[in-house]
Amino acid sequence: GENVEQHPSTLSVQEGDSAVIKCTYSDSASNYFPWYKQELGKRPQLIIDIRSNVGEKKDQRIAVTLNKTAKHFSLHITETQPEDSAVYFCAVSFSGGYNKLIFGAGTRLAVHP
């Protein structure tokens, strides 16, 4: 089955710095790659996603890059702010159908003022 690995598991940055989280996956047929942000005790919220026909997508301070050949994709957050502190999950669509998403283990990001 699909395997998704996410690194690092924890990330600590100073306010204003950039943060990068990377995920690798195993199924070359996967074609949808979202990122979710989860604040403590809350539901995961979709923050950005990308499909396999695009190499990069940007939305204000966040961007996602995809390398289909190497089977990895990354979340980039620039000019980090304390409110960016949360757990971030990558996910990969399962090519076996039924629109299933397989999630990475998560990255706990702490942004220090």
Add this chain to the structure above:
Amino acid sequence: SQTIHQWPATLVQPVGSPLSLECTVEGTSNPNLYWYRQAAGRGLQLLFYSVGIGQISSEVPQNLSASRPQDRQFILSSKKLLLSDSGFYLCAWSYSSNEKLFFGSGTQLSVL
């Protein structure tokens, strides 16, 4: 607009007791429905998904079961809870045509 309701928000149950968590979606028809579990400080594990009424697929063998008695209703059940069933349970839905998931607010289950 579409909304997803999940209840209860928190639940404390003794070992061996039954469980029923309910999730409903409004504003769309024939959604795909999902149950995920999140252990403390861990990732999201897909438990069940459903593409239609009465159609349930299980991802991992466990003490839980799911049912979809109506198009927009998804229920997670157990006959006898185990300590290891504790966790944060999230219901989610997607359009049948794509993979974008929308999560409910979750149920924090503590089995004591």
